[in-house]
Amino acid sequence: MNRFLHTRKIFVAVLLVGWFTLAVRNVVDPDVWWHLKTGEYIAAHKSVPHTDIFSYTRAGQPWIAHEWLSDLLIYGVYRAASWGGLIATFAAIVSAAFFLLYLRGLASAGGSKSTYISGVVALCGALATVPLWGVRPQIISLLFTSLWLFVLERSEQNRGLLWWTLPLTVLWVNLHAGFALGIALLALFLGGEFLEWLLALSAARQSMQHLRALAITLVCDLLLVPLNPNGTEMYLYPIETLRSQAMQKYILEWASPNFHRVEYAPFLFLLLAMIAMLAWSRSGTRPRDLLLLVVSTLAALSSTRMIPFFVLIAVPMLSRGLQSGLGGTRSNFASTGTEGEPARPRTLAQFLNAAIFAAMLAFAAVHLVQVIRQQPQAEASHFPAAAVAYLDAHPTPGPIFNHYDWGGYLIWRLYPRACVFIDGRADVYGGRFLDQFANTYQLTNNWRQTLAQWQVGTVILPPESALAAALRLEPGWSLRYSDVQAEIFTGPSGVGMSPSSCR
16 A cells, blocks of 8 residues: 555556546437437347438438447446446546556656656646547547557567457457557558668568568458458448548538637647647657658548547657656656655655545545436436427327437437437438438528428427528428427428328
8 A cells, every 4th residue: 555655656546537537427429319229229139230220211221330339338338327337437438548548658758757747648638539528439449549559559569469459359340430540550550660661760670570460460450350240341331431521511520620619729739739849859759650640630630530549649759758858857756755765754745645546536426426416407408308208298290300419319219109300320311311401400492392302290409490490480380399498390291190100
């Protein structure tokens, strides 16, 4: 216990608890609901769906449920421990991902004396990714990417570690399409180290052996990709997703970061700090690391969703650069709590460390309890809970036209009694359909034609939406329910049809 209470170890422990506490938040991601329902469906039917089952507009069309194992995990945790279990589980995943990042920064900066520098930089990196945290499969990919980089970097000293990427690939490809990032990182490591070999920047024999091991591992990992319910389709699915213009057009996190928004300030700070470090640092940067940095920077500037990729690459480099720049003062900075101290100051320091750690744990526990208690209010403030309860108790003429962000919530609450017009699975609907939905929602083009084409009988929308304002004045449509969150309209297309049924 006395060894644990040294200042550096307490600092790391406080970092871990701090990351966990930051990640503890209410579940308000609009996609979590259809993830839950998919997991429930897989658990009940013992099979992974290959065609759409949740919407009437895409019923029977191909659906690559690439997150099926994550969906099953999310549903399993929810069923066993409700929202509290999900919140705590995903906060722990975030904390583990950034602890691995901290360890990489520590190794890159030169060992235990860089504890504080590596910890502070890793904390800054975490803050840059906060807007993307939540109960979502993407967080599992964050952990796997962090672990993947940890393995790749340490494989230079122990090539046998590369074999761990094989079981990781099999697991990752069933959890999330982010597995493609692992494959891409392996290829980038191979290309970067090949460039270093060409430039004769490393020992030829050792470098060639590592290159050979990277190449063999890359081929083996690629051969393992089809070991999932969707088979070889998973080779192209990540590429098609990245190329989707509709995703970038309509989904905020696929668009470039807007630096006018305060939540992207930590990313901007980290990016500028990285540029300054490259200009200021007295230590050279490996061509491999420069290649990784350039690719990850371009990816993050192209899509908010790729900011964690940049953070995982940049943080160890920034830690090394800062350690190099502050090398003359690091021994004094890191000396607190070491073995040569007099007994009384050391005892006092250990007491203070224990008090700080206990206070941090207590704060984390209280915060977790408060967030869990607030979950029902958070659900009601972000989703039309009362309006959906009305639909459940008073079936209206179907089919339903719904707000995009509410599709998953309707799936969770109403499926299989009712199917949705659209939900967060943008890859299922495609660009043309997303355009049709947007035009209807915003009253552009012929919005009435869309409602007639799909024989929409019920509409549930936010009161401030353009379509809701139009339906209040449209002949044949009547307002059946209204509150501050949502309004429900029924219209002529639903006359004589079964109540809100799936097609």
